[in-house]
Amino acid sequence: MEILIQVLIDGMLNGMVYALVAAGLCLIWGVMDVINFAHGEYLMVAMYVSYWLGFLAKVDPLISIIASGVFIFIVGVLTYKLIIRYTIGKPGLVALLATFGLAMFLKNFCMNRFTPNFRILSDTWLGDKTFHVGNLILPVPQLVAGILALVVIGLIYVLINTTRFGWAIQATAMDREAAELMGINTDRIYVLVFGIGGACVGIAGGIMPSYLAVHPEVGSMFGLIAFICVAMGGFGSISGAFLAGLLVGIVEALAGFYIAPVFKYIAVFSLYLAVVFLRPKGIFGW
Amino acid sequence: MVKQLTRKTFKIKDGVWIAFLIILVILPLIPAVAANSFRMHVMILILLFASMAQAWNIISGYCGQVSFGHSVFFGIGAYGAGMAVVKYGDTPWPGILIGLIIAALVAIIISYPCFKLSGHYFAIATFAIVEIFNRGFLVWDWIGGALGLDYPIINEGLKNIMWHNSKTSYYYCALVIFTFIFGVVRWLESHRFGYYMRAIREGQETAESLGVNSTNIKLTAMAISAAMAALCGAFFVQYNLRVDPPMVMSLDTSMKFVLVTILGGSGTLAGPLLGAAVLVPLQEYTRAFWGGLGGGVDLMIFGLLIIIIVVKQPAGIIGIFNYIGKCFFRQKETGERYASHGTP
Numbered sequence: 001m002e003i004l005i006q007v008l009i010d011g012m013l014n015g016m017v018y019a020l021v022a023a024g025l026c027l028i029w030g031v032m033d034v035i036n037f038a039h040g041e042y043l044m045v046a047m048y049v050s051y052w053l054g055f056l057a058k059v060d061p062l063i064s065i066i067a068s069g070v071f072i073f074i075v076g077v078l079t080y081k082l083i084i085r086y087t088i089g090k091p092g093l094v095a096l097l098a099t100f101g102l103a104m105f106l107k108n109f110c111m112n113r114f115t116p117n118f119r120i121l122s123d124t125w126l127g128d129k130t131f132h133v134g135n136l137i138l139p140v141p142q143l144v145a146g147i148l149a150l151v152v153i154g155l156i157y158v159l160i161n162t163t164r165f166g167w168a169i170q171a172t173a174m175d176r177e178a179a180e181l182m183g184i185n186t187d188r189i190y191v192l193v194f195g196i197g198g199a200c201v202g203i204a205g206g207i208m209p210s211y212l213a214v215h216p217e218v219g220s221m222f223g224l225i226a227f228i229c230v231a232m233g234g235f236g237s238i239s240g241a242f243l244a245g246l247l248v249g250i251v252e253a254l255a256g257f258y259i260a261p262v263f264k265y266i267a268v269f270s271l272y273l274a275v276v277f278l279r280p281k282g283i284f285g286w
Numbered sequence: 287m288v289k290q291l292t293r294k295t296f297k298i299k300d301g302v303w304i305a306f307l308i309i310l311v312i313l314p315l316i317p318a319v320a321a322n323s324f325r326m327h328v329m330i331l332i333l334l335f336a337s338m339a340q341a342w343n344i345i346s347g348y349c350g351q352v353s354f355g356h357s358v359f360f361g362i363g364a365y366g367a368g369m370a371v372v373k374y375g376d377t378p379w380p381g382i383l384i385g386l387i388i389a390a391l392v393a394i395i396i397s398y399p400c401f402k403l404s405g406h407y408f409a410i411a412t413f414a415i416v417e418i419f420n421r422g423f424l425v426w427d428w429i430g431g432a433l434g435l436d437y438p439i440i441n442e443g444l445k446n447i448m449w450h451n452s453k454t455s456y457y458y459c460a461l462v463i464f465t466f467i468f469g470v471v472r473w474l475e476s477h478r479f480g481y482y483m484r485a486i487r488e489g490q491e492t493a494e495s496l497g498v499n500s501t502n503i504k505l506t507a508m509a510i511s512a513a514m515a516a517l518c519g520a521f522f523v524q525y526n527l528r529v530d531p532p533m534v535m536s537l538d539t540s541m542k543f544v545l546v547t548i549l550g551g552s553g554t555l556a557g558p559l560l561g562a563a564v565l566v567p568l569q570e571y572t573r574a575f576w577g578g579l580g581g582g583v584d585l586m587i588f589g590l591l592i593i594i595i596v597v598k599q600p601a602g603i604i605g606i607f608n609y610i611g612k613c614f615f616r617q618k619e620t621g622e623r624y625a626s627h628g629t630p
Contacts, residue, residue, distance in 0.1 A: 101592030112582035269414035
């Protein structure tokens, strides 16, 4: 029983990080109907930013999340300005393939510059610390990452649902032309949404080097899991993505522990198929 | 309407295709091409990728169901041919046939529930299927697991689809596959089934209201497409002599099917060939020139070029040709142009 609870907690902590990565993607997808294929690579770049800050300037990942968040915000804005802007209104596949090209570029750029070696920050504030509750062991880095993810998702949720800016985002998502007629600068909304979506994944990537090794391929699997979470949660629903992220984390941990580690992704992807076969528009989709 | 359009015996377009095929047949006889193995390799890959892309084009270009799962069928075809030789010491032919049938069956089984999904949900479901098959094959010991299959060197000849000294025979093999798949698509395009597929692409509800059984048409198209992809996979393992799950059953392989077709122009007969003729030399020559310089440079350039081409010309390279054609033959334009050049 204790083992089960331990596995569930580990899964939930991982799931919160998945949820944060997915939340950024979800925002972009929900507002622009663009699948950002480079989302996993944003995470990888954010991890490199945090890693190099920690390695060269001895900045702790807890502080460099600000730098990586801002950096990926800028990357997101540039992606929109240079690529996505030209794909709006064209068939949905165009944006997907263009961001696939971007993903390929970013991955191989990091491969070329930083070599495919695995890198991990060793002596961070959080690194290797654990926290005991009874017989349960909570790894501190994952715990902090999970709490951070929860806080950021909460902020995004509040931003979307209670502020004027959030209402403008919702209006743009519903009907771009009508929103423009109401005096909303939709182009600016798109830029900021892409930036904020990037910043979410930047923050997630910023904290990760203290417990996960950085290498150019690290983003691919996170990107795929983010797609799964967003689609499972339902089109553009942040709370759906959060729930799906938790579910994916838990299923991954359970399958990895009780069946075999190689089966964890099979379980996750089968879960997605099972959910969409029952509810073709995701859990909270309409 | 449909009957009228199908009753055409010979069009100028077919003449162009036949002339083109004759050029492809005699090309290896020119010493400048045949003596250079690298050029032969590029030619073979162009034909292979054009065939793969054409297979994908059936379900996604003509029928409008954008699948990212074709690497699964490609992999099944490759493993089918590989297992026949590696496990049973047989010729690859029965393996190819079994691979084709299994790929078509798998396609029908997994597509039936997936076709209920729409848009991005369908696309992501096909991603998920690729990953499930990839992981499953990695841990399936009977087929070699993560180590993959090493194809043995066996006797030369068409019986074993194996030639030791030159690539010319492989080239002709690829040409036969290319001609076969293009022929199938050409046939589909001008017959009732092809019109049904395009009707479903343009509007499924409308097509259904006019009496098209969309589920049957889509499943049949998927099965044909999967079998063709498996055929390409079977040729791939003969040519490459090695196969492992990440090589054939990964998202990257799936993306190759998609990229080649989209770059050329999806939903058109010539699109996949144009896409392959541009993309494959690009990929092979950038790899040959920059592949050694610390790695990654070739794929960086490739990624940038994908962005530029996709963003600047979403109708594909055929869009450029159509534009030029329109400038010259404005007066000839009829409804038929639209029928054969619509892109989803």
